[in-house]
Amino acid sequence: MNICVIGTGYVGLVTGVCLAEIENNVICVDNIKEKINKLASGESTIYEPGIEELLKKNIKNNRLSFTTDISKAINRSEVIYICVGTPSLFNGQANLKFIEDVATEIGKYINGNKIIVNKSTVPIGSGDWVSMVISESIERNNPVKDIDFHVVSNPEFLREGSAISDTLFPDRIVIGSSSKEVVDKMTELYKPIIDQSFDCPKGIERLIPKGKKIPVVKSDLTSAEMIKYAANSFLATKVSFINEIANICEKVGADILKVSEGMGLDRRIAPEFLNAGIGWGGSCFPKDIQALSYIAGEYGIIPQILNSVINVNTGQRQKIVKKVQDELKIVKGKTIAILGISFKPDTDDVRESPSIDIMNNLAALGARIKFYDPIVKVKPEALDKKVLICNDAYTAAADSELLLLATEWKEFLKLDFIKIKELMSKPIIIDGRNFLDRDYLEKKGFKYIGIGR
Ligand code: UDX
Numbered sequence: 001m002n003i004c005v006i007g008t009g010y011v012g013l014v015t016g017v018c019l020a021e022i023e024n025n026v027i028c029v030d031n032i033k034e035k036i037n038k039l040a041s042g043e044s045t046i047y048e049p050g051i052e053e054l055l056k057k058n059i060k061n062n063r064l065s066f067t068t069d070i071s072k073a074i075n076r077s078e079v080i081y082i083c084v085g086t087p088s089l090f091n092g093q094a095n096l097k098f099i100e101d102v103a104t105e106i107g108k109y110i111n112g113n114k115i116i117v118n119k120s121t122v123p124i125g126s127g128d129w130v131s132m133v134i135s136e137s138i139e140r141n142n143p144v145k146d147i148d149f150h151v152v153s154n155p156e157f158l159r160e161g162s163a164i165s166d167t168l169f170p171d172r173i174v175i176g177s178s179s180k181e182v183v184d185k186m187t188e189l190y191k192p193i194i195d196q197s198f199d200c201p202k203g204i205e206r207l208i209p210k211g212k213k214i215p216v217v218k219s220d221l222t223s224a225e226m227i228k229y230a231a232n233s234f235l236a237t238k239v240s241f242i243n244e245i246a247n248i249c250e251k252v253g254a255d256i257l258k259v260s261e262g263m264g265l266d267r268r269i270a271p272e273f274l275n276a277g278i279g280w281g282g283s284c285f286p287k288d289i290q291a292l293s294y295i296a297g298e299y300g301i302i303p304q305i306l307n308s309v310i311n312v313n314t315g316q317r318q319k320i321v322k323k324v325q326d327e328l329k330i331v332k333g334k335t336i337a338i339l340g341i342s343f344k345p346d347t348d349d350v351r352e353s354p355s356i357d358i359m360n361n362l363a364a365l366g367a368r369i370k371f372y373d374p375i376v377k378v379k380p381e382a383l384d385k386k387v388l389i390c391n392d393a394y395t396a397a398a399d400s401e402l403l404l405l406a407t408e409w410k411e412f413l414k415l416d417f418i419k420i421k422e423l424m425s426k427p428i429i430i431d432g433r434n435f436l437d438r439d440y441l442e443k444k445g446f447k448y449i450g451i452g453r
Helices: 010-021 033-040 051-060 070-075 097-109 126-141 163-168 180-189 221-252 256-264 285-298 304-328 354-364 393-397 410-414 417-423 438-443
Strands: 002-006 025-029 064-067 079-082 114-118 149-153 173-176 216-219 335-339 368-372 402-405 428-431 447-449
Touching (some): 002 010, 010 051, 010 064, 010 163, 064 070, 070 097, 097 114, 114 126, 114 180, 149 221, 173 180, 173 221, 221 256, 221 285, 221 304, 285 304, 304 354, 335 354, 335 393, 368 393
Parallel strands (some): 002 025, 079 114, 335 368
């Protein structure tokens, strides 16, 4: 099929590359020229394992191209994906400005019957609103008035760091539309994934056996939109829940690792998202939970669980600062090393990263902070200007009185902790992800402080 993907951020780029990989002709559109030039030359604009190989391969096969010309892209496509951002406004509401702009452009250039796919996470009811914006734009801007189009909600469930695998080997595909014809067409488009009939690209592990069917949830538009918010909110709830249990574990003397293991083996609970730590961040959880809470408020519902999930998460970051204070007593003037700034490993994304919040709070208390991250090499805007960035973990550890592991990058497991101990002025480690080997570190003379143990 001829497809166009508008927006080449995380979701757009991964979607475009994967749809090309399952043998569609995909054209990706963005209004940032430098980005389009870079992508067209086969260089990825995001850090995501496996993406660059697929990008190069599909450009070479002539199945994937990039343009800033939205009219050309819309004209030649049967299916148009909207993949632009929906950042939070100050009150938690999702900002739909980018979606509105794209919908207006679609109305202007649409030249025949097409399916418009909403892949961006949008407030419940936005599908109908997008239809309205497109219709109004057709009325105002398009010489051809008699155009039949359908808006479908097809939320993504991809995680940064495993986005390609999550797209090619999904747990389910959700298609929300009132038109059976449109749902059938979308099912047809995803057939190679639904039937797991595509050839697994080189370098990507086949996670689902060839031929095994992927469940497809066919629903109305509103339910599809709600599935996305509810799924992310539930996952964040799971993490906040286990963090709350971890805090109780610390007081009663239980070990959260054992508690999570024991809980996760119950099939009704499942082991994923039961790792206690410094809390959740990223580009989705914070924005989506705030947005769902806002939507509930519009209907006079006080979403007590959602609000608690957010509060527990904020509290978790504060608890880490408290742990540092408990250890160092006076934080002012003390040097502290932080390992990891991305909100989780295998991504360079620092949006809403708990590590940044913790560093800023410690810097505000007068600590001298040095951090190292394997991928993030530029200090993010949101970080206190006084915080120093280091080229390696050892430089960060030198002269520090405490080291906090904030992101569980695999390379941190291979660090020479004997050298780190020699470099530090006091051997105290707070393992914010329960990631390091406590027994080993204690044997080597570190004071080890985990979360919930
Ligand atoms: C999430 C959803 O998983 C994905 O389906 C959605 O489409 C986008 O949002 P992502 O933001 O990439 O994906 O990260 P995810 O792996 O879900 O982790 C979110 C946050 O929770 C991270 O900060 C992570 O460190 C934290 N987390 C996760 C924990 O603290 N403990 C866990 O056990 C799991």
